[in-house]
Amino acid sequence: MENRERIIVLGGDGFCGWPTSLRLSSEGYDVVIVDNLSRRKIDVELGCESLTPIKPLEQRLRRWEEISGRRIDYRALNIADDYEALEQLIQEVRPKAIVHFAEQRAAPYSMKSPRHKRYTVDNNINGTHNILCAIVESGLDIHLVHLGTMGVYGYGTAGMSIPEGYLTVKVDIDGVDREIEIPYPPHPGSIYHMTKTLDALLFYYYNKNDDIRITDLHQGVVWGTNTEETLMHPDLINRFDWEGDYGTVLNRFLVEAAVGHPLTVYGSGGQTRAFIHIRDTVRCISLAIKHPPARKQRVKIFNQATETHRVRDLAGLVARLTGAEVRYYVNPRNEASENELVVHNEQFLELGLNPITLSEGLLQEVIEIASRYADRVDQAKIIADSRWRADIPLDREGTAARREPVAA
Amino acid sequence: MENRERIIVLGGDGFCGWPTSLRLSSEGYDVVIVDNLSRRKIDVELGCESLTPIKPLEQRLRRWEEISGRRIDYRALNIADDYEALEQLIQEVRPKAIVHFAEQRAAPYSMKSPRHKRYTVDNNINGTHNILCAIVESGLDIHLVHLGTMGVYGYGTAGMSIPEGYLTVKVDIDGVDREIEIPYPPHPGSIYHMTKTLDALLFYYYNKNDDIRITDLHQGVVWGTNTEETLMHPDLINRFDWEGDYGTVLNRFLVEAAVGHPLTVYGSGGQTRAFIHIRDTVRCISLAIKHPPARKQRVKIFNQATETHRVRDLAGLVARLTGAEVRYYVNPRNEASENELVVHNEQFLELGLNPITLSEGLLQEVIEIASRYADRVDQAKIIADSRWRADIPLDREGTAARREPVAA
Secondary structure (H helix, E strand, O other): OOOEEEEEEEOOOOOOHHHHHHHHHHHOOOOOOOOOOOOOOOHHHHOOOOOOOOOHHHHHHHHHHHOOOOOEEEEEOOOOOOOHHHHHHHHHHHHEEEEEOOOOHHHHHHOOHHHHHHHHHHHHHHHHHHHHHHHHOOOOOOOOEEEEEEEHHHHHHHHHOOOOOOOEEEEEEEEEEEEEEEEEOOOOHHHHHHHHHHHHHHHHHHHHHHEEEEEEEEOOHHHHHHOOOHHOOOHHHHHHOOOOOOOOOHHHHHHHHHOOOOOOEEEEOOEEEEEHHEEEEEEEHHHHHHOOOOOOOOOEEEOOOOOOEHHHHHHHHHHHHOOOOEEEOOOOOOOEOOOOOOOOHHHHOOOOOOOOOOHHHHHHHHHHHHHHHHHHOOOOOOOOOOOOOOOOOOOOOOOOOOOOOOOO | OOOOEEEEEEOOOOOOOOHHHHHHHOOOEEEEEEEHHHHHHHHHHHHOOOOOOOHHHHHHHHHHHHHOOOOOOOEOOOOOOOOOHHHHHHHHHHEEEEEEEEOOOOOHHOOOOOHHHHHHHHHHHHHHHHHHHHHHHOOOOOOOOOOOOOHHOOOOOOOOOOOOEEEEEEEEOEEEEEEEEEEOOOOOOOHHHHHHHHHHHHHHHHHHHHOOOOEEEEEEEEOOOOOHHHHOOHOOOOOOOOOOOOOOHHHHHHHHHHHHEEEEEEEEEEEEEEEEEHHHHHHHHHHHHOOOOOOOOOOOEEEEEEEEEHEEEEEEEHHHHHEEEEEEEOOOOOOOOOOOOOOOHOOOOOOOOOOOOOOOOHHHHHHHHHHOOHHHHHHHOOOOOOOOOOOOOOOOOOOOOOOOOOOO
């Protein structure tokens, strides 16, 4: 497996970026992490920290080298801001692939205020555009692998299963219905999700005009925290978000149970979401790197999700396992209270992914971590205080919300 | 007509913005122009100037007040950069509508270099997003009227006429073909055009989440220069672009004829484009302001174009009128060499637009202006030196290109 191909991981210090970097390093790639540590700085801004005591990046990297014998380089760089340094780095490293995690990735954070909306748009769009522009300038045949979200599809398409990026439709051309395949019409539910739909157009354009090879991974909600590599030493532990902005639903429930907080269901809990375990995230990214689209092929889009669940079913499951109370809060999001979701993910299955699905064993592993570090949780930060519109009430007690009647 | 409603015109010093501001002022609106004079600074960067000797903005505005008795306010402000000032201005003016011309609007300029690509993306997306964000914060019911482009549709849809923004398709839902209407799948041909497709997603999202009323005008290539109002005094004259980046095709041919330069047809000239006269531009914008979408209605999209022509037919027409030579150059764009284009524009016709179409009289008017100011043209700046890809040769002589065989 010692192929010595080089890979740049943008955002390689983050929740998905760090375990991906370790996985790629252990597979024998020469990995260069680029990060401006924005996620750690946002922790400081929000006044909270990862549930797990993550080490500073340099310490993590030294430990990884000691344990694995493999060196990962690190460049402190804001890719949305310092284009020249990014271009220079690409010219110098000449990577086979660039994995792009370097975006602000929380929907609630993107809705907090005009400053947060504007930061998310500015950072994500200029960052993605700078990468594409720099790849063109390099003249190199570099495969860009981008972490996107299932959220670009929207969740309102009753009865229609979600294809992998492209939708076959019939249009009337000169009075005859002809079949054409179009990019799935985007339907973003937050400023954050909107930036991912803008990214998709940047990819579409650069792929068409400049023949850049691009893979866009439409990922579901990630759960779990550790991977094979992050478990090799406590200093390699992965981050674990639990607070109102960055904590995603299943992990958040498990932490809430561990600290004796009610499980926070926003709205009816009838929202169906797609999920993936962090260990499958790193496997999928490795598979995507190994199977780039052909030269001049259109943008390759995978749905990176392995199962779907309704939020209230997950709350019920965690409540049964832990005895926690389930409480319903006013939904700060502007979304349908109930939705179906059927997601195609055949492409990764065909490449050999054997999905990790929800099991009590894996949930217990997360509960164990949550209990071990429960004293790092500030209960005042658990409830989301972002709202999608100023006219949505903030419900910190979970008393104003009544569970809406549920059809099935 | 003295309604004293206030309108902010963003980019009100530009080619479309200036005559629009005068028209709205003469219709009795209180107009506030916001501009950072970027277009004049780009003239400095490119080492050329408007064919017509336009006056500094403050002089134009004093002359307008003297002649019309109406005052237009002016705020020097970069809306992509100074969000706080924009928000404050909106709170202070409380406009009925905001007309948004404040974008970098030349496709060739957007392709010159990484710096130009990045400026176009950063300026256009952050500018548009700041406006939307500031409208939400104001809590006011403000109608946003945006100048877009026919170019978002792409020109490759053989046999399919271009609807006004939305496309009816059939999709298979549970084995049954159902009709749905989707935003027309965007197909941008340059970085500039791409930014307009990104704008469309910003509009889609803010309209859906925040109920902002938005009209997006998909405009064709503008020709002509003066309007009723700009003709009222030489100091009110409108700008006229002729050089390789900003000069659009028909106006450019007329200047080339006036200065004895061959008419510059890029590629086969088989490209079909949609056109509109500048006097219809200002009428359409006035109509759009008077007919806002209803509250909670989706983004209203008009095709702001009145006729279509093939580029080589226009070259032939100008050559016949002036005796100029037609010369074929390597096309710097990455596009189909021939395309059909059928454009729906029923919405403006229904609102009473009586289109100005290509006529010898109007062409003569432009030829007359071009001849009067011919000494302001630097012939070295006529040929576009932007290229869509580094592997497209730069053809300054028009000798390398051979006219491609034409089917019809």
